[in-house]
């Protein structure tokens with residue numbers, strides 16, 4: 001269905017947990033967050049029911065996220081359940097990759113269409129510093145396992161940090177050199193701990209990569225479900241993408257809503273507004289009533305974020321901004 005600004009909402013990011021096996025400096029405090037109790041997290045049958053109602057409203061693609069989605073037990077089972085929903089064409093996953101090697105075969109045999117792996121650097125020491133606890137060998141084993149499966153689309157997502165050397169972006173981009181994977185650079189957004197973390201602009205990274213690899217060719221066809229702009233450098237098999245939410249606002253093309261692990265349906269990453277769908281489910285509401293609430297959330301989606309500038313939705317909107325961490329919202 002369309003929202004009040006005529007945007008077709010077809011994509012839902014579904015967070016399955018607020019827990020994580022890493023502690024990335026811009027996402028979580030070193031000691032972790034106070035996790036919500038298991039009873040408060042949506043059960044698989046509840047997630048499936050919300051997605052089924054969403055599919056009736058026009059959602060056709062679902063991205064599983066977290067926290068770290070692979071720490072949720074039996075995630076492949078959920079992928080299979082979601083793929084059976086009429087109207088759901090794609091189920092994809094975003095992960096830090098640490099547990100991917102052991103789960104990828106079952107995820108794919110249950111219907112997973114693509115995987116995004118978060119890797120901010122390939123330097124083992126720097127990776128450890130950024131993630132506080134991570135071993136890059138484990139994430140790379142996950143990446144290799146994913147790349148070995150024909151038919152699975154694989155993307156690497158990097159949030160560029162000021163602490164990285166130019167060489168680290170070049171190494172990351174080279175992952176797309178001889179493999180058909182996309183490497184994407186995502187600007188740090190002032191959400192949660194990201195508010196205190198400096199990032200680097202897509203333009204700066206493009207400059208570094210162009211100095212190394214030469215003039216890129218713009219990729220004109222639409223790639224994926226989101227707002228990434230892609231280029232291809234000479235001789236590379238894969239593409240390089242840029243998600244520049246801060247320096248290039250793309251809200252007018254936003255097609256997504258978010259479901260948090262405790263069942264809040266959020267129309268925009270930056271706003272704390274939305275509806276408590278879990279409450280409705282657990283109070284025994286019918287699908288039709290839940291659908292009506294979801295329809296309202298979609299219809300009233302704000303026109304755009306206000307990273308570092310006044311809200312396009314008016315002065316009052318700024319009091320509604322999100323205060324939770326990215327891992328609690330579902331990044």
Ligand code: SAM
Pocket residue numbers: 020026027065066067068069094095096116117118157159186187188189190191192193194195326327330331
């Ligand atoms: N744990 C999984 C992972 O790391 O891919 C899924 C959840 S994580 C919150 C999803 C993505 O959000 C990661 O690529 C992470 O780097 C990114 N992220 C976290 N905080 C961010 C911020 N403030 N701005 C931009 N991206 C952020």
Ligand code: SF4
Pocket residue numbers: 020021022023024027028066067068096118327
């Ligand atoms: Fe965990 Fe992903 Fe946040 Fe890193 S970015 S702490 S892996 S949820």
